[in-house]
Amino acid sequence: MNLRKSYRKAYYNLFSHMYDKFVELHSRDRRQRLRDWLVEMANLKPEDRVLDICTGTGAVAIKALNATRERAFVVGVDFSRGMLSRAREKSRKVNWVQADVTLLPFKDNSFDVVFCAYGFYELKDREKYLALKEICRVLKPSGKFLIMEHEEPKHPIIKLLYRIRLATIGSLSSKKFIKRELEIISQFFQKVDKILSFSGNSKIIIAEGPRP
Template identity: 45%
Template sequence: MKRFRRYYYDLFSRIYDRIIALHSKDKSESLRRFLIKKSAFRPGQRLLDVCTGTGAVAIEAARYVRGDGLVVGVDFSEGMLRHARKKAEGQDVPFFLLADVCALPFRKESFHVVTCSHAMYELSVETRRAGLSEFRRVLMHGGRFIMMEHTPPSSSFIRFLYMVRLMTMGSSGNREFALDERPEISRFFNDVSLEFAPTGRSKVVYGTKRSQ
């Protein structure tokens, strides 16, 4: 099943950026800035962008890096990463690595921030939970995990397609998660909050790693 998903994303990577540009009508850049702002990422810190796709969030975050700071983007699709590396050609950061969210190749407490944009709904429930546990492990104490997703569309046809996407890419447990992510995120992180982007069509959910 995972092999099929990876193959799907490898194919999708060829048109991904064009689809996003069409879909978001150029608001995606301001959304990425909103995500980075809410992540509380500071120059000199280390940020990990999981399910980085073609690297849009990692490349935006890299603009804030100073000194020892670092941005790493990981994805399990070599196709997506090929596009990400091409977009970041000539830049010192970000680095892009092939990795599954279920087994991140980093030591515990390596990052100040973990971001995940428009991917949590596409993971199976098991992968999402294994991933959340990994995000917690690689975050430093006091570090922030932040995810961004679309809010359910208002048009009934688009809402139908949105629900089909949730059901086919994940499972029925994803519908519940999409309606309110906070209960599940609270199992891994503290002080969990939800905020809407200025466009009103996207939201971020974030929490902090505290010792329990």
């Protein structure tokens, strides 16, 4: 594992104790509503097999399980043991798996829906490509991948702060990806759409039909 990735993992292990509180205070709970919107956009069916990558403390995975009245088979993957411990405290009904998104420990064609909330842009560009390949492999041919991320801020100062955050997490290269995100994701999926949140600060990218 490279140094930046080990740093990111250590950061999240440490941060896991206050992550939920931080998100709640920082976003005044807007992020929870945005995550509800993300899960709604997937139109989950009770029999679906759902994977939430970069699951962190499991917010999206748990919402997905609840949206199907606990009938779907839901897996949450993260490489941080600390974040997964917090997730496990919240639900024992989701299957929590410690793994790296660039090497998913699942068989081909095993999921109907893959989610990733506020985790994709933190990956280095090479990791993003490897993760996209893995997501396509584990998705069924009719499956879809939904990404939720912050839209790059327009205001110059906020944009600078946003870039500083990407840099501290070791992912400044993400700005190249962000500029061409739809074009790059289209290399992996047949249909790609982007929807902005009401405020315009967040977005959902829906990618359907993984390319073989």
